[in-house]
Amino acid sequence: MKISARNQLKGTIVEITKGATTAHVRLDVGGTIVTSAITNAAVEELKLAVGQQAYAVVKASDVMIAID
Amino acid sequence: MKISARNQLKGTIVEITKGATTAHVRLDVGGTIVTSAITNAAVEELKLAVGQQAYAVVKASDVMIAID
Amino acid sequence: MKISARNQLKGTIVEITKGATTAHVRLDVGGTIVTSAITNAAVEELKLAVGQQAYAVVKASDVMIAID
Amino acid sequence: MKISARNQLKGTIVEITKGATTAHVRLDVGGTIVTSAITNAAVEELKLAVGQQAYAVVKASDVMIAID
Amino acid sequence: MKISARNQLKGTIVEITKGATTAHVRLDVGGTIVTSAITNAAVEELKLAVGQQAYAVVKASDVMIAID
Amino acid sequence: MKISARNQLKGTIVEITKGATTAHVRLDVGGTIVTSAITNAAVEELKLAVGQQAYAVVKASDVMIAID
Numbered sequence: 001m002k003i004s005a006r007n008q009l010k011g012t013i014v015e016i017t018k019g020a021t022t023a024h025v026r027l028d029v030g031g032t033i034v035t036s037a038i039t040n041a042a043v044e045e046l047k048l049a050v051g052q053q054a055y056a057v058v059k060a061s062d063v064m065i066a067i068d
Numbered sequence: 069m070k071i072s073a074r075n076q077l078k079g080t081i082v083e084i085t086k087g088a089t090t091a092h093v094r095l096d097v098g099g100t101i102v103t104s105a106i107t108n109a110a111v112e113e114l115k116l117a118v119g120q121q122a123y124a125v126v127k128a129s130d131v132m133i134a135i136d
Numbered sequence: 137m138k139i140s141a142r143n144q145l146k147g148t149i150v151e152i153t154k155g156a157t158t159a160h161v162r163l164d165v166g167g168t169i170v171t172s173a174i175t176n177a178a179v180e181e182l183k184l185a186v187g188q189q190a191y192a193v194v195k196a197s198d199v200m201i202a203i204d
Numbered sequence: 205m206k207i208s209a210r211n212q213l214k215g216t217i218v219e220i221t222k223g224a225t226t227a228h229v230r231l232d233v234g235g236t237i238v239t240s241a242i243t244n245a246a247v248e249e250l251k252l253a254v255g256q257q258a259y260a261v262v263k264a265s266d267v268m269i270a271i272d
Numbered sequence: 273m274k275i276s277a278r279n280q281l282k283g284t285i286v287e288i289t290k291g292a293t294t295a296h297v298r299l300d301v302g303g304t305i306v307t308s309a310i311t312n313a314a315v316e317e318l319k320l321a322v323g324q325q326a327y328a329v330v331k332a333s334d335v336m337i338a339i340d
Numbered sequence: 341m342k343i344s345a346r347n348q349l350k351g352t353i354v355e356i357t358k359g360a361t362t363a364h365v366r367l368d369v370g371g372t373i374v375t376s377a378i379t380n381a382a383v384e385e386l387k388l389a390v391g392q393q394a395y396a397v398v399k400a401s402d403v404m405i406a407i408d
Contacts, residue, residue: 001270001271001272002270002271003268003269003270004268005268019223019224019226020222020223020224020225020226021221021223021224021226021227021228021241022223022226022241039228039241041228041239059265059266059268
Protein backbone atom coordinates (compact mmCIF):
# COMPACT_ATOMS: atom_id res chain seq x y z
CA MET A 1 0.00 0.00 0.00
CA LYS A 2 1.20 3.50 -0.85
CA ILE A 3 -0.29 6.38 1.11
CA SER A 4 -0.67 10.09 0.36
CA ALA A 5 0.82 11.17 3.73
CA ARG A 6 3.88 13.28 2.86
CA ASN A 7 5.95 12.28 5.88
CA GLN A 8 7.09 8.69 6.34
CA LEU A 9 10.10 8.66 8.64
CA LYS A 10 11.97 5.35 8.90
CA GLY A 11 13.14 4.32 12.34
CA THR A 12 13.30 1.62 14.98
CA ILE A 13 10.70 1.03 17.70
CA VAL A 14 12.33 1.69 21.08
CA GLU A 15 9.34 1.66 23.43
CA ILE A 16 5.71 0.55 23.46
CA THR A 17 3.46 1.52 26.37
CA LYS A 18 -0.09 0.23 26.32
CA GLY A 19 -2.77 2.13 28.18
CA ALA A 20 -6.40 1.13 28.70
CA THR A 21 -7.29 1.90 25.06
CA THR A 22 -4.45 4.11 23.75
CA ALA A 23 -0.82 3.00 23.31
CA HIS A 24 2.28 5.14 22.98
CA VAL A 25 4.86 3.89 20.51
CA ARG A 26 8.25 5.57 20.34
CA LEU A 27 10.60 5.35 17.37
CA ASP A 28 14.23 6.29 17.08
CA VAL A 29 14.45 8.14 13.78
CA GLY A 30 18.11 8.87 13.10
CA GLY A 31 18.80 9.63 16.75
CA THR A 32 15.60 11.64 17.35
CA ILE A 33 12.76 10.06 19.30
CA VAL A 34 9.33 10.35 17.68
CA THR A 35 6.26 9.62 19.83
CA SER A 36 3.04 8.23 18.40
CA ALA A 37 -0.31 7.67 20.13
CA ILE A 38 -2.30 4.91 18.44
CA THR A 39 -4.88 2.35 19.53
CA ASN A 40 -3.87 -0.79 21.43
CA ALA A 41 -5.70 -2.66 18.68
CA ALA A 42 -3.31 -1.29 16.04
CA VAL A 43 -0.27 -2.34 18.10
CA GLU A 44 -1.66 -5.87 18.26
CA GLU A 45 -2.78 -6.14 14.66
CA LEU A 46 0.56 -4.94 13.30
CA LYS A 47 2.38 -7.06 15.93
CA LEU A 48 4.59 -4.08 16.78
CA ALA A 49 7.57 -4.92 18.95
CA VAL A 50 10.61 -3.12 20.35
CA GLY A 51 13.57 -3.41 17.98
CA GLN A 52 11.39 -3.61 14.89
CA GLN A 53 11.89 -1.29 11.92
CA ALA A 54 8.88 0.94 11.34
CA TYR A 55 7.81 4.30 9.94
CA ALA A 56 6.32 7.31 11.69
CA VAL A 57 3.69 8.54 9.22
CA VAL A 58 2.31 12.09 9.43
CA LYS A 59 -0.04 13.98 7.07
CA ALA A 60 1.44 17.34 6.02
CA SER A 61 -1.61 19.19 7.37
CA ASP A 62 -0.76 17.86 10.87
CA VAL A 63 2.74 19.40 10.88
CA MET A 64 3.20 22.86 12.38
CA ILE A 65 6.28 25.05 12.12
CA ALA A 66 7.89 26.74 15.13
CA ILE A 67 10.87 29.07 15.47
CA ASP A 68 12.96 30.05 18.49
CA MET B 69 6.50 29.27 24.95
CA LYS B 70 6.67 25.56 25.68
CA ILE B 71 4.11 23.31 24.04
CA SER B 72 2.73 19.89 24.92
CA ALA B 73 3.30 18.48 21.41
CA ARG B 74 5.67 15.52 21.86
CA ASN B 75 7.48 15.91 18.55
CA GLN B 76 9.59 18.97 17.83
CA LEU B 77 12.10 18.14 15.13
CA LYS B 78 14.81 20.71 14.50
CA GLY B 79 15.74 21.44 10.93
CA THR B 80 16.34 24.01 8.22
CA ILE B 81 13.68 25.42 5.91
CA VAL B 82 14.50 24.37 2.34
CA GLU B 83 11.37 25.38 0.45
CA ILE B 84 8.28 27.55 0.91
CA THR B 85 5.44 27.38 -1.62
CA LYS B 86 2.52 29.69 -1.06
CA GLY B 87 -0.87 28.75 -2.48
CA ALA B 88 -4.06 30.81 -2.48
CA THR B 89 -4.60 30.28 1.28
CA THR B 90 -2.40 27.27 2.20
CA ALA B 91 1.40 27.22 2.09
CA HIS B 92 3.72 24.22 2.01
CA VAL B 93 6.89 24.54 4.05
CA ARG B 94 9.58 21.90 3.73
CA LEU B 95 12.29 21.32 6.33
CA ASP B 96 15.46 19.32 6.11
CA VAL B 97 15.58 17.41 9.39
CA GLY B 98 18.89 15.59 9.55
CA GLY B 99 18.77 14.73 5.85
CA THR B 100 15.07 13.83 5.78
CA ILE B 101 12.59 16.24 4.22
CA VAL B 102 9.51 16.98 6.36
CA THR B 103 6.54 18.66 4.64
CA SER B 104 4.14 20.94 6.49
CA ALA B 105 0.91 22.55 5.27
CA ILE B 106 0.14 25.75 7.17
CA THR B 107 -1.66 29.00 6.41
CA ASN B 108 -0.03 31.71 4.30
CA ALA B 109 -0.78 34.00 7.25
CA ALA B 110 1.45 31.91 9.54
CA VAL B 111 4.32 32.01 7.04
CA GLU B 112 4.08 35.81 7.00
CA GLU B 113 3.60 36.30 10.73
CA LEU B 114 6.61 34.10 11.60
CA LYS B 115 8.57 35.62 8.69
CA LEU B 116 9.62 32.14 7.58
CA ALA B 117 12.37 32.07 4.98
CA VAL B 118 14.46 29.46 3.20
CA GLY B 119 17.69 28.80 5.09
CA GLN B 120 16.15 29.58 8.47
CA GLN B 121 16.34 27.14 11.40
CA ALA B 122 12.91 25.92 12.46
CA TYR B 123 11.07 23.01 14.09
CA ALA B 124 8.50 20.65 12.64
CA VAL B 125 6.01 20.23 15.48
CA VAL B 126 3.60 17.27 15.58
CA LYS B 127 1.16 16.16 18.29
CA ALA B 128 1.66 12.47 19.19
CA SER B 129 -1.98 11.68 18.34
CA ASP B 130 -1.27 12.76 14.73
CA VAL B 131 1.54 10.22 14.25
CA MET B 132 0.69 6.84 12.76
CA ILE B 133 2.96 3.78 12.62
CA ALA B 134 3.53 1.77 9.45
CA ILE B 135 5.55 -1.35 8.73
CA ASP B 136 6.79 -2.85 5.46
CA MET C 137 3.15 -1.15 3.78
CA LYS C 138 0.67 -1.77 6.58
CA ILE C 139 -0.44 1.24 8.60
CA SER C 140 -1.88 1.61 12.12
CA ALA C 141 -4.82 3.77 10.96
CA ARG C 142 -7.97 1.87 11.94
CA ASN C 143 -10.11 3.02 9.01
CA GLN C 144 -9.21 2.04 5.47
CA LEU C 145 -12.32 2.30 3.33
CA LYS C 146 -12.06 0.83 -0.17
CA GLY C 147 -13.66 2.80 -3.00
CA THR C 148 -13.29 4.31 -6.43
CA ILE C 149 -11.99 7.79 -7.18
CA VAL C 150 -14.80 9.83 -8.74
CA GLU C 151 -13.36 13.34 -8.74
CA ILE C 152 -10.01 15.10 -8.34
CA THR C 153 -9.88 18.90 -8.03
CA LYS C 154 -6.48 20.47 -7.76
CA GLY C 155 -6.12 23.84 -6.08
CA ALA C 156 -3.00 25.98 -5.77
CA THR C 157 -1.42 23.65 -3.20
CA THR C 158 -4.29 21.50 -1.86
CA ALA C 159 -6.28 18.98 -3.88
CA HIS C 160 -9.68 17.48 -3.12
CA VAL C 161 -10.09 13.82 -3.96
CA ARG C 162 -13.50 12.22 -3.76
CA LEU C 163 -14.09 8.49 -3.47
CA ASP C 164 -17.27 6.50 -3.89
CA VAL C 165 -17.22 4.06 -0.97
CA GLY C 166 -20.15 1.70 -1.43
CA GLY C 167 -22.42 4.47 -2.67
CA THR C 168 -21.27 7.09 -0.14
CA ILE C 169 -18.97 9.89 -1.26
CA VAL C 170 -15.91 10.45 0.95
CA THR C 171 -13.97 13.71 0.51
CA SER C 172 -10.24 13.99 1.19
CA ALA C 173 -8.03 17.08 1.17
CA ILE C 174 -4.41 16.18 0.38
CA THR C 175 -1.47 17.92 -1.25
CA ASN C 176 -1.26 18.29 -5.04
CA ALA C 177 2.16 16.62 -4.68
CA ALA C 178 0.55 13.47 -3.25
CA VAL C 179 -1.94 13.31 -6.13
CA GLU C 180 0.93 13.44 -8.59
CA GLU C 181 3.24 11.05 -6.79
CA LEU C 182 0.53 8.40 -6.41
CA LYS C 183 -0.66 9.12 -9.98
CA LEU C 184 -4.24 9.25 -8.73
CA ALA C 185 -6.87 9.26 -11.47
CA VAL C 186 -10.64 9.16 -11.72
CA GLY C 187 -11.88 5.59 -12.00
CA GLN C 188 -8.98 4.16 -9.98
CA GLN C 189 -9.52 1.95 -6.93
CA ALA C 190 -8.22 3.56 -3.75
CA TYR C 191 -8.71 3.69 0.01
CA ALA C 192 -9.82 6.54 2.23
CA VAL C 193 -7.58 6.19 5.30
CA VAL C 194 -8.51 7.83 8.62
CA LYS C 195 -6.87 7.55 12.05
CA ALA C 196 -9.42 6.62 14.75
CA SER C 197 -8.59 9.75 16.77
CA ASP C 198 -9.80 11.85 13.81
CA VAL C 199 -13.29 10.31 13.80
CA MET C 200 -16.04 12.01 15.78
CA ILE C 201 -19.46 10.60 16.57
CA ALA C 202 -22.69 12.54 16.01
CA ILE C 203 -26.33 11.72 16.69
CA ASP C 204 -29.57 13.26 15.39
CA MET D 205 -26.58 21.85 14.21
CA LYS D 206 -24.99 21.58 10.78
CA ILE D 207 -21.21 21.15 10.62
CA SER D 208 -18.63 21.91 7.92
CA ALA D 209 -17.05 18.43 8.12
CA ARG D 210 -17.42 16.91 4.65
CA ASN D 211 -17.80 13.32 5.78
CA GLN D 212 -20.79 12.23 7.84
CA LEU D 213 -21.28 8.51 7.46
CA LYS D 214 -24.51 7.08 8.86
CA GLY D 215 -24.30 3.81 10.70
CA THR D 216 -25.16 1.81 13.79
CA ILE D 217 -23.06 1.63 16.95
CA VAL D 218 -21.83 -1.95 17.39
CA GLU D 219 -19.29 -1.61 20.20
CA ILE D 220 -18.28 0.88 22.89
CA THR D 221 -15.09 0.30 24.90
CA LYS D 222 -14.30 2.80 27.62
CA GLY D 223 -10.71 3.27 28.70
CA ALA D 224 -9.40 5.41 31.55
CA THR D 225 -10.06 8.65 29.63
CA THR D 226 -10.46 7.61 25.96
CA ALA D 227 -13.27 5.46 24.58
CA HIS D 228 -13.41 3.54 21.34
CA VAL D 229 -16.73 3.56 19.53
CA ARG D 230 -17.27 1.31 16.54
CA LEU D 231 -19.96 1.86 13.93
CA ASP D 232 -21.23 -0.43 11.22
CA VAL D 233 -21.47 1.80 8.16
CA GLY D 234 -23.09 -0.25 5.40
CA GLY D 235 -21.18 -3.38 6.40
CA THR D 236 -17.85 -1.65 7.02
CA ILE D 237 -16.69 -1.08 10.60
CA VAL D 238 -15.52 2.46 11.36
CA THR D 239 -13.53 3.02 14.59
CA SER D 240 -13.60 6.29 16.49
CA ALA D 241 -11.54 7.35 19.53
CA ILE D 242 -13.38 9.99 21.57
CA THR D 243 -13.47 11.00 25.23
CA ASN D 244 -15.40 8.97 27.80
CA ALA D 245 -17.13 12.26 28.62
CA ALA D 246 -18.54 12.51 25.08
CA VAL D 247 -19.87 8.95 25.23
CA GLU D 248 -21.70 9.82 28.44
CA GLU D 249 -22.99 13.22 27.36
CA LEU D 250 -24.40 11.88 24.09
CA LYS D 251 -25.65 8.75 25.92
CA LEU D 252 -24.18 6.57 23.18
CA ALA D 253 -25.30 2.94 23.29
CA VAL D 254 -24.84 -0.17 21.19
CA GLY D 255 -27.62 -0.49 18.62
CA GLN D 256 -28.11 3.27 18.30
CA GLN D 257 -28.01 5.06 14.94
CA ALA D 258 -25.11 7.52 14.73
CA TYR D 259 -22.75 9.21 12.29
CA ALA D 260 -18.98 8.91 11.93
CA VAL D 261 -17.90 12.50 11.22
CA VAL D 262 -14.51 13.25 9.64
CA LYS D 263 -13.04 16.54 8.41
CA ALA D 264 -11.76 16.25 4.80
CA SER D 265 -8.25 17.33 5.85
CA ASP D 266 -8.07 14.23 8.09
CA VAL D 267 -8.66 11.79 5.22
CA MET D 268 -5.66 10.34 3.40
CA ILE D 269 -5.70 8.37 0.16
CA ALA D 270 -3.91 5.05 -0.29
CA ILE D 271 -3.51 2.72 -3.26
CA ASP D 272 -2.48 -0.93 -3.49
CA MET E 273 -27.28 16.97 15.28
CA LYS E 274 -25.19 16.64 18.43
CA ILE E 275 -21.50 15.89 18.03
CA SER E 276 -18.90 14.33 20.33
CA ALA E 277 -16.37 17.16 19.82
CA ARG E 278 -15.76 18.63 23.29
CA ASN E 279 -15.18 22.20 22.14
CA GLN E 280 -17.97 24.18 20.51
CA LEU E 281 -17.21 27.88 20.88
CA LYS E 282 -20.02 30.27 19.94
CA GLY E 283 -19.07 33.37 18.00
CA THR E 284 -19.72 35.60 15.01
CA ILE E 285 -18.15 35.19 11.57
CA VAL E 286 -15.96 38.23 10.88
CA GLU E 287 -14.09 37.18 7.74
CA ILE E 288 -14.28 34.56 4.99
CA THR E 289 -11.42 34.18 2.52
CA LYS E 290 -11.85 31.63 -0.22
CA GLY E 291 -8.76 30.11 -1.82
CA ALA E 292 -8.60 27.73 -4.77
CA THR E 293 -9.93 24.81 -2.70
CA THR E 294 -9.46 25.83 0.96
CA ALA E 295 -11.26 28.72 2.68
CA HIS E 296 -10.30 30.52 5.88
CA VAL E 297 -13.18 31.48 8.14
CA ARG E 298 -12.56 33.71 11.14
CA LEU E 299 -14.87 33.95 14.13
CA ASP E 300 -14.95 36.45 16.93
CA VAL E 301 -15.43 34.33 20.05
CA GLY E 302 -15.92 36.70 22.96
CA GLY E 303 -13.30 39.11 21.66
CA THR E 304 -10.79 36.46 20.56
CA ILE E 305 -10.40 35.66 16.88
CA VAL E 306 -10.50 31.96 16.02
CA THR E 307 -9.28 30.90 12.55
CA SER E 308 -10.62 27.85 10.76
CA ALA E 309 -9.46 26.28 7.49
CA ILE E 310 -12.28 24.38 5.79
CA THR E 311 -13.22 23.51 2.20
CA ASN E 312 -14.79 26.10 -0.09
CA ALA E 313 -17.56 23.53 -0.59
CA ALA E 314 -18.42 23.64 3.13
CA VAL E 315 -18.61 27.44 3.08
CA GLU E 316 -21.08 27.24 0.21
CA GLU E 317 -23.17 24.37 1.54
CA LEU E 318 -23.61 26.02 4.96
CA LYS E 319 -24.10 29.41 3.25
CA LEU E 320 -21.64 30.97 5.69
CA ALA E 321 -21.59 34.77 5.67
CA VAL E 322 -19.90 37.54 7.61
CA GLY E 323 -22.04 38.64 10.55
CA GLN E 324 -23.60 35.21 11.02
CA GLN E 325 -23.55 33.41 14.37
CA ALA E 326 -21.57 30.18 14.23
CA TYR E 327 -19.50 27.78 16.32
CA ALA E 328 -15.83 26.90 16.13
CA VAL E 329 -15.80 23.14 16.75
CA VAL E 330 -12.60 21.34 17.83
CA LYS E 331 -12.06 17.72 18.91
CA ALA E 332 -10.25 17.53 22.28
CA SER E 333 -7.44 15.45 20.76
CA ASP E 334 -6.63 18.39 18.45
CA VAL E 335 -6.04 20.83 21.33
CA MET E 336 -2.48 21.25 22.64
CA ILE E 337 -1.46 23.06 25.82
CA ALA E 338 1.31 25.67 25.93
CA ILE E 339 2.83 27.68 28.74
CA ASP E 340 4.96 30.82 28.73
CA MET F 341 9.28 29.51 20.73
CA LYS F 342 6.70 30.89 18.31
CA ILE F 343 4.44 28.44 16.54
CA SER F 344 2.48 28.60 13.28
CA ALA F 345 -0.78 27.42 14.90
CA ARG F 346 -3.32 30.22 14.33
CA ASN F 347 -5.24 29.70 17.57
CA GLN F 348 -3.59 30.28 20.94
CA LEU F 349 -6.29 30.95 23.50
CA LYS F 350 -5.09 32.18 26.90
CA GLY F 351 -6.78 30.74 29.96
CA THR F 352 -6.39 29.11 33.34
CA ILE F 353 -6.12 25.38 33.97
CA VAL F 354 -9.16 24.25 35.97
CA GLU F 355 -8.87 20.47 35.84
CA ILE F 356 -6.32 17.79 35.01
CA THR F 357 -7.41 14.16 34.75
CA LYS F 358 -4.74 11.61 34.04
CA GLY F 359 -5.68 8.34 32.39
CA ALA F 360 -3.46 5.34 31.71
CA THR F 361 -1.61 7.13 28.88
CA THR F 362 -3.86 10.08 27.91
CA ALA F 363 -4.66 13.06 30.15
CA HIS F 364 -7.52 15.54 29.85
CA VAL F 365 -6.65 19.13 30.67
CA ARG F 366 -9.42 21.70 30.92
CA LEU F 367 -8.87 25.44 30.63
CA ASP F 368 -11.18 28.31 31.47
CA VAL F 369 -10.80 30.66 28.50
CA GLY F 370 -12.78 33.80 29.31
CA GLY F 371 -15.58 31.82 30.93
CA THR F 372 -15.67 29.05 28.33
CA ILE F 373 -14.19 25.66 29.17
CA VAL F 374 -11.81 24.23 26.56
CA THR F 375 -10.92 20.52 26.79
CA SER F 376 -7.60 19.14 25.60
CA ALA F 377 -6.46 15.52 25.35
CA ILE F 378 -2.67 15.25 25.59
CA THR F 379 -0.20 12.64 26.81
CA ASN F 380 0.45 12.14 30.53
CA ALA F 381 4.11 12.70 29.66
CA ALA F 382 3.37 16.23 28.40
CA VAL F 383 1.48 17.07 31.61
CA GLU F 384 4.50 16.00 33.62
CA GLU F 385 7.16 17.62 31.44
CA LEU F 386 5.37 20.98 31.40
CA LYS F 387 4.53 20.56 35.12
CA LEU F 388 0.94 21.56 34.42
CA ALA F 389 -1.12 22.31 37.51
CA VAL F 390 -4.61 23.56 38.31
CA GLY F 391 -4.64 27.34 38.67
CA GLN F 392 -1.79 27.85 36.22
CA GLN F 393 -2.06 30.19 33.24
CA ALA F 394 -1.79 28.34 29.93
CA TYR F 395 -2.83 28.45 26.28
CA ALA F 396 -5.08 26.13 24.32
CA VAL F 397 -3.31 25.84 20.96
CA VAL F 398 -5.16 24.64 17.85
CA LYS F 399 -4.04 24.48 14.21
CA ALA F 400 -6.54 26.22 11.88
CA SER F 401 -7.00 23.04 9.84
CA ASP F 402 -8.36 21.33 12.98
CA VAL F 403 -11.17 23.86 13.48
CA MET F 404 -14.57 23.13 11.95
CA ILE F 405 -17.48 25.54 11.64
CA ALA F 406 -21.02 24.67 12.71
CA ILE F 407 -24.29 26.58 12.56
CA ASP F 408 -27.60 26.06 14.36
